[in-house]
């Protein structure tokens with residue numbers, strides 16, 4: 581069902597791609613009709629030259645509608661033009677030249693009028709195909725001789741080709757848009773929009789898989805809770821936007837120190853959870869220390885702004901419920917905060 585858009589809404593990305601595609605097709609058809617206009621004029625078939633003047637006007641108007649983002653009106657205008665053009669040319673020259681195939685092309689394109697319900701768009705497409713069949717019934721016996729009649733098979737072939745190009749081009753485009761939208765949706769579902777780290781909901785799925793993998797391969801898995809120190813002060817002093825920039829830069833640093841198999845998550849506002857796969861407590865401590873030192877030395881956002889982070893580390897093993905391991909890492913983080921921040925604390929091994 582067509583949804584009502586706000587007055588100030590811009591066409592969405594799919595609509596923009598569609599409009600761009602239609603513009604390309606419209607210019608292609610406009611050029612084609614200009615050529616046909618000259619050709620029919622040259623061959624002294626004035627009625628068809630006049631029809632093509634109408635076609636040129638219709639495609640020009642359609643292009644104007646596309647520039648106004650009214651793709652549905654443009655498409656309906658194109659549909660009408662193609663139908664009338666096919667009828668007039670077939671009625672005048674007969675069916676040998678292949679001008680009827682344009683009905684097939686527009687029948688598939690009309691389905692892209694998203695303002696029409698699918699049933700109505702399908703009925704319109706079907707009526708265009710019925711018109712195609714009727715043209716054969718009505719005009720198969722018409723045999724108009726003109727300058728290029730000898731070239732009928734060649735013109736027929738060219739028309740088939742000209743009709744196929746927009747269909748192939750459009751379906752190819754739809755395929756590209758579908759792929760890119762699918763990727764974007766997957767990213768939206770998985771990632772935190774500010775930092776591009778995994779969001780908490782999606783991370784749980786990844787962590788489950790990582791745990792299973794660790795059980796199967798007897799690898800170690802270490803959990804780290806990380807939190808920016810006095811982040812409220814940064815927001816208060818520099819503003820929320822700079823606070824956001826700090827979060828983005830911290831996420832970049834985290835990415836720098838994590839590997840492809842690790843899972844880096846924006847767990848809360850200024851809190852991050854890292855799951856280091858195939859990494860024991862000792863190596864996790866070394867890696868986290870490198871990250872902590874790098875962040876503490878970094879000048880954020882060219883604002884002479886320095887930020888520190890506190891970390892808590894806990895080792896996970898198969899008998900330990902994951903939420904308990906997170907709690908141990910969180911408690912260790914709390915210890916880091918309590919001991920003055922900008923430090924790393926590991927959950928005592930006996931607790932693990």
Ligand SMILES: Nc1nc2c(ncn2[C@@H]2O[C@H](COP(=O)(O)OP(=O)(O)OP(=O)(O)O)[C@@H](O)[C@H]2O)c(=O)[nH]1
Nearest residue numbers: 807808809810811812813815820821823824849850
């Ligand atoms: N700019 C920005 N701030 C956020 C975002 N999410 C949460 N915050 C802020 O993060 C701050 C967290 O403050 P607190 O929980 O008091 O922690 P803190 O100031 O970092 O203090 P400690 O953790 O004890 O060192 C709050 O002021 C939140 O408004 C965000 O997406 N962007």
